[in-house]
Structure formats: structure tokens, C-alpha cells
Amino acid sequence: MDDAAVLKKKGYILGNTLGESSFAKVKSAYSERLKINVAVKITDRRKVPNEFLEKFLPRELEILSTVNHCSIIKIYEIFETAGKVYIVMELGVQGDLLEFIKSNRGLPEEVACRMFRQLCCAVKYCHDLDVVHRDLKCDNILLDKDMNVKLSDFGFSKRCFRDANGKILPSETFCGSAAYAAPEVIQGIPYHPKVYDMWSLGVILYVMVSGFMPYDDSNVKRMLRLQKEHRILFPEFLSLECKDLIFHMLQPDVSHRLRVEEVLNHPWVQGKHLKPFKLRD
Numbered sequence: 001m002d003d004a005a006v007l008k009k010k011g012y013i014l015g016n017t018l019g020e021s022s023f024a025k026v027k028s029a030y031s032e033r034l035k036i037n038v039a040v041k042i043t044d045r046r047k048v049p050n051e052f053l054e055k056f057l058p059r060e061l062e063i064l065s066t067v068n069h070c071s072i073i074k075i076y077e078i079f080e081t082a083g084k085v086y087i088v089m090e091l092g093v094q095g096d097l098l099e100f101i102k103s104n105r106g107l108p109e110e111v112a113c114r115m116f117r118q119l120c121c122a123v124k125y126c127h128d129l130d131v132v133h134r135d136l137k138c139d140n141i142l143l144d145k146d147m148n149v150k151l152s153d154f155g156f157s158k159r160c161f162r163d164a165n166g167k168i169l170p171s172e173t174f175c176g177s178a179a180y181a182a183p184e185v186i187q188g189i190p191y192h193p194k195v196y197d198m199w200s201l202g203v204i205l206y207v208m209v210s211g212f213m214p215y216d217d218s219n220v221k222r223m224l225r226l227q228k229e230h231r232i233l234f235p236e237f238l239s240l241e242c243k244d245l246i247f248h249m250l251q252p253d254v255s256h257r258l259r260v261e262e263v264l265n266h267p268w269v270q271g272k273h274l275k276p277f278k279l280r281d
Helices: 003-009 050-064 097-104 110-127 192-210 218-228 240-249 258-266
Strands: 010-022 024-031 036-044 075-080 086-092 141-145 149-151
Touching: 003 086, 003 240, 010 036, 024 258, 050 075, 050 086, 097 192, 110 149, 110 218, 110 258, 192 240, 192 258
Parallel strands: none
Antiparallel strands: 010 024, 024 036, 036 086, 075 086, 141 149
């Protein structure tokens, strides 16, 4: 049975392809039960490596079935056939954050602040549950009709393990994209997964307010050297508060990198100095 027939049997009318990755494709569909358009992530078990099938996919399904937060993409249903896994989820009708940033050539700090606060609240919710995302990037952040942030794609997520003293055990798997990866991850050093997420958040914020990446990943060796030297080139128009926050998130010393609670309490995220601003049409 093809995807359209499988989904029809479940009450969904298949639509267009929204995106594709190495292991999965995402299609739009109409839910006859919910009377709304949804997105369906379809993973073909026959095309994915065994490690993904045995380790990453079960983690993703388990975590998606338990998380529930207004800034995390809502999951309506998960079902499987002999060869495929279907995840039916909320549709990000305004597309992803990366495209939104590109179309606006970077976001005003007032707009970025509201979206970034929502994203940090979603990450804090996950971290409080000892869940780490490990693939935070602008492409994995969707926007609803009211331009609210919806964190998605938990394909590299996992639950943290703790030792007898309650200390989180380090992760060793390289996850995510090099451009958003922390220096300790690029170097292959066992890393604290929550602290890794914080580096990626810092990269996301930099992209939001500047319109470009803080580091060029076309030369990873050079990028790593600049990261370890804590060299960040900021656009002149950024506020001091915004620069300060990014500087302390893109901190190569993991013991001094800001945690999510500290980010949420930062003056820039609190928005006390920001004035209301509307995006141009």
C-alpha cells in the first residue's frame, strides 16, 4: 500500500511534499477528523541505517509521545506499518525560521526577542525533563499562523542518564549540523548534552539578529580555531545587551557557558530595554 492509501485509511488526505531528509520525508495532509491541515513525517525503515532504526528512531518516538508544550510542535498521532513510521503533527503554516530570517534579511531585536524567549522556554521544558534536543537550528524551528515558535525534529533527541550521584553522564555521539555544533562536539570530546544545546541556541540567536552565521563551516578546522579563541564578529547595530548574551552563550569553556535558566533571566531576553516594533510587510 502506498502512503496515500495508508493515510486515507487513517482519515488523512495526502497533499504536497514539504521537505525531505536522508531518512524521511514530510508531507502535508488534511485530517478529516480534526478538520485541519497537518504535516506527516514518513520514515521508511528499509532506507535507514540500523543504528538509526535501533537507537535514534525509538528515542524520537518515545520523546514525541510524552512532550507537551505550547512552543513544541504538537503530535496528533503516531502509527506504523511493516515498512514505515508515520508521525502526524501540527503544520507550521508560516514555514521555518530560517526562511523567515532570510526573507527579512535578519530580524529586529524586538521580534527576535519574542521568538527567542519562546524557543528558550521550549528548551527549558525539555531540559527540566532531562530531554536534550541535540539538533537545534533555524531549519528545525517552525512558525504557526501567529508567528509563534514551534520546536520540531527530535530525531537526535535523547533522555539524559545520570550516575549514582545524580550527575548527568556525557554524550559521545556527534549530532546535528557542524555550523550549529559546539567546539567540544566537533572535537569528538564527550560532552554535556544540555550545555551543547545552549551553544546551538547562541548560534540561532546570532543568525536571527544578524541574518548570517557567526562562523563559516566551509573550513571546519578554521571555524574550530575561531570558536576556541572565543572570537565573534558582531554587526555594529546590535545592542550591547544582545551582544553580551550571544558572547556568553557562544562560550567555548563549557563551565562558563550560560544555562537555559540564566538565558531566560538575561536582561535582553527579559526585554526591558526593547521598544515595540512591527515587521515590514
